[in-house]
Amino acid sequence: MTHPVDSHVGKRIRQRRWSTGVTQQQLAEKVGIKFQQIQKYETGANRVSASRLWEIGRALGVPVAFFFEGFGDVATPEAVSAADLMGDREALALVRSYYAIPETQRRRLFELAKVLSDVA
Template sequence: MTHPVDVHVGKRIRHRRWLVGMTQQQLAEKVGIKFQQIQKYETGANRVSASRLWDIADALDVAVSFFFEGLETEARPKEAVPSDILGDKEALDLVRSYYSIPEHQRRRLFELARVLSDVA
C-alpha cells in the first residue's frame, strides 16, 4: 500500500520534471538510475530515500523542501481551486500555452477570463 506522503513527493517530482521540460530518462541519467525507478517514484510505488531525493532536487534545481510543499493542506476538504493546481498536467499545459501568447493578446484573454469567472 502506498503512503500518501510518498504519493505527494512523487507528484511533486513529476510536476517539477515536467515544468522544466525534462523526460524521465533525462532525470534518471542525471541521478544515475534507470528511468523505471523514476516512474516508480512518481507514482509513489517506491519511496525515495533522503539521499536520492537530494540528488533529484539537485538535478531539478530545487530545494528538497519543494517536494513537501502543500503536504499539510492535502488532508483539508477540497476547495473550488486545488491548492496544488500546478500539479495537474492540464493546468500546466494551460499556463504554458497562456505565456506563449503575445502579451497584448494575453492581457485581453486574462480580462475575458476574469469577466467570465465573475459571471459563474
C-alpha cells in the first residue's frame, strides 16, 4: 500500500514537471536515472530518497519543501480542489491557453465563464 506522503510527493513532482513542460525522460536524464523510475515516483509506487528529491528539486527549479506543500494542511474543499486541479493535465493546458489569449479578449472570456458558472 502506498503511503500518503509518497503519493503527495509524487503528485507534486508530476505537477511541477508538467507546469515546466519537462517530460519524464528529460527529468530522468537531468537526475541521472531511468524514466521508469520517475513514473514510479510520480505514482507513489516508489519512495524518493532525500538526496534524489533534492536532485529532482534542483532539476525542476524548486526547493525540497515544494514537494511537501499542502500535505496535512487543514484546507477548505475549494483549496483542495484547486490543488487537485493544477495536477490535472487538461486543466493545466487550459490555463496555458487562457494566458496565451490577448488581455482584452481574456477579460471577456473570464466574464463569460463567470456568467456561465453562475447559471450552472
